[in-house]
Amino acid sequence: MRTLATIGGPATAAVPTSEPVPFAPPAITDEDIAAVVDVLRSGWLTTGPAARRFESAFADYVGAPHAVALNSCTAALHLALLAAKVGPGDEVITTPLTFCATANTILHAGATPVFADVDPLTLTIDPAQAAAAITSRTRALIAVHYGGQPADVLSLRSLCDQHGLSLIEDAAHAVETVSNAGKTGSTGDFTCFSFYATKNLTTGEGGMLTARSGERVDWIRSAALHGLSRDAWTRYAPGGRPGYDVVMAGWKYNMPDIQAALGLSQLTRLEASLARREELWRRYERGLDGLPLRLPADSCPGTRHARHLFPIRVHARAAGVDRDELAAALGRAGIATSVHFRPLHLQPFYAGRFGHRHGAFPQAEEAADQLLSLPFSAALTDAQVDRVVAAVGGVVGGSRW
Numbered sequence: 581m582r583t584l585a586t587i588g589g590p591a592t593a594a595v596p597t598s599e600p601v602p603f604a605p606p607a608i609t610d611e612d613i614a615a616v617v618d619v620l621r622s623g624w625l626t627t628g629p630a631a632r633r634f635e636s637a638f639a640d641y642v643g644a645p646h647a648v649a650l651n652s653c654t655a656a657l658h659l660a661l662l663a664a665k666v667g668p669g670d671e672v673i674t675t676p677l678t679f680c681a682t683a684n685t686i687l688h689a690g691a692t693p694v695f696a697d698v699d700p701l702t703l704t705i706d707p708a709q710a711a712a713a714i715t716s717r718t719r720a721l722i723a724v725h726y727g728g729q730p731a732d733v734l735s736l737r738s739l740c741d742q743h744g745l746s747l748i749e750d751a752a753h754a755v756e757t758v759s760n761a762g763k764t765g766s767t768g769d770f771t772c773f774s775f776y777a778t779k780n781l782t783t784g785e786g787g788m789l790t791a792r793s794g795e796r797v798d799w800i801r802s803a804a805l806h807g808l809s810r811d812a813w814t815r816y817a818p819g820g821r822p823g824y825d826v827v828m829a830g831w832k833y834n835m836p837d838i839q840a841a842l843g844l845s846q847l848t849r850l851e852a853s854l855a856r857r858e859e860l861w862r863r864y865e866r867g868l869d870g871l872p873l874r875l876p877a878d879s880c881p882g883t884r885h886a887r888h889l890f891p892i893r894v895h896a897r898a899a900g901v902d903r904d905e906l907a908a909a910l911g912r913a914g915i916a917t918s919v920h921f922r923p924l925h926l927q928p929f930y931a932g933r934f935g936h937r938h939g940a941f942p943q944a945e946e947a948a949d950q951l952l953s954l955p956f957s958a959a960l961t962d963a964q965v966d967r968v969v970a971a972v973g974g975v976v977g978g979s980r981w
C-alpha cells in the first residue's frame with residue numbers, strides 16, 4: 581500500500597536543485613487508483629451509485645442536509661444562483677479577489693456582479709463593504725473563503741437575513757473550513773465546492789453543491805441533468821422504470837461515477853491530508869521567519885483554516901524585489917508559483933464591461949500586487965518545502981517589513 585506518507589511524507593533524501601518543485605501536485609494513492617478501476621470494471625460509468633454514495637458521505641462530512649455532486653464548482657455556482665432565483669435585473673455582491681468563475685456565473689444567471697472590497701487580514705469579503713454595496717436590486721451575496729481562510733459568515737448571515745438576500749458560499753478552497761458560523765457547507769443557503777486538480781480534495785474535475793433546505797434540491801438535480809424528471813440510474817438500475825419527462829431546458833452538470841469514486845476515496849484521507857498541509861504550513865512559517873515578507877494570516881479564534889494556499893506578501897521596498905521579480909527568480913530555480921488573484925474588476929473583460937478603474941477596491945488591489953502563492957500540497961515533501969524556503973531566502977533581503 582502506498583500511503584500519503586510515502587508519496588508526500590517527510591523525505592530523507594534532499595531534492596536535487598535541478599528537480600522542479602511543482603505548484604500543487606495532486607496527492608493520489610494506490611487506493612484512489614483502485615477505486616477508479618473498480619468503477620471502470622463495474623459496467624456503470626456515469627452518474628449512479630458511486631455519485632450517490634459520494635454525495636451522502638460528503639454531506640455527512642460538512643454537516644449539510646443536502647448535497648448534489650456536479651462536474652465543477654462553476655456548475656455549482658451557476659445552479660446555486662438560479663436556485664436562489666437570481667436573474668436578469670438582479671445584482672449579486674462578491675469580492676474581486678477571486679477566480680473569475682465566481683463572477684462569470686453571476687453573468688450566466690443574467691444578473692450583474694457588484695464587487696465589495698476585502699478585509700486586509702483575511703482577504704475575504706469585508707461585511708461593512710458588502711453592506712455598503714447593497715441596493716434595492718441586490719438578491720444574493722457570494723462569500724469566498726480565500727485560500728481556505730473563512731469569511732466572517734456570522735456577520736454576512738445577519739446582513740443577508742436583514743436584507744432578504746441568499747447567502748452563497750464559494751468554498752472552492754474550503755472543504756475543511758469552519759467559519760465563526762459553523763462548518764462550511766452547513767451555513768450558507770447554498771455552498772459550492774471544487775474538486776479541480778489542484779484543490780484540497782480532487783476528482784480531476786468536479787464539484788459539489790450543498791443546500792441548507794431541501795426546497796430546491798429536486799430542481800437542482802433536474803437542472804444538472806438536461807431538465808430530465810428522472811436520472812439514468814433510476815431508469816436503468818435493476819428494478820428501475822424506463823422513461824422520463826423533460827421539464828426544463830437544463831444543463832449537463834452531473835458528476836460521473838468514475839470521478840465520484842475518486843472523490844469518495846479522497847474523502848477518507850481528507851483529514852490526514854489537512855494534517856500534512858498543516859505541517860508544511862508550520863515548516864514554511866519557521867523557514868521564512870525573519871525574512872522581510874508577510875506570511876499568510878493563521879486561523880482566527882474559533883475557526884478552522886483549510887490551508888489550501890500558502891500566499892506570502894512581497895512588499896518591494898522591504899524585500900528588495902517585487903512580487904513579479906521574486907516569482908521570476910523562483911521560476912528560474914525550477915520552483916512553480918502562482919498569483920491568487922489578479923483582481924477581477926481589473927481583468928480586461930470586467931474593466932471594459934463595467935468601467936472599473938484602479939483604486940476602486942484598494943485592499944484587494946494592494947494585496948493582489950503583493951501576493952505570491954508558494955508551492956503547497958499534501959504531496960510535497962519536507963525537502964521540497966525546504967528548497968523553496970532556501971530559494972526565497974536567497975532572493976529576498978533587507979529589513980523586516
Ligand SMILES: *Cc1c(COP(=O)(O)O)cnc(C)c1O
Binds near residue numbers: 652653681774787
Ligand atoms: C477553482 C475555483 C473555482 C472554480 O472551480 P471549478 O471546479 O474549476 O469550476 C471557483 N472559485 C474559486 C475561488 C476557485 O478557486
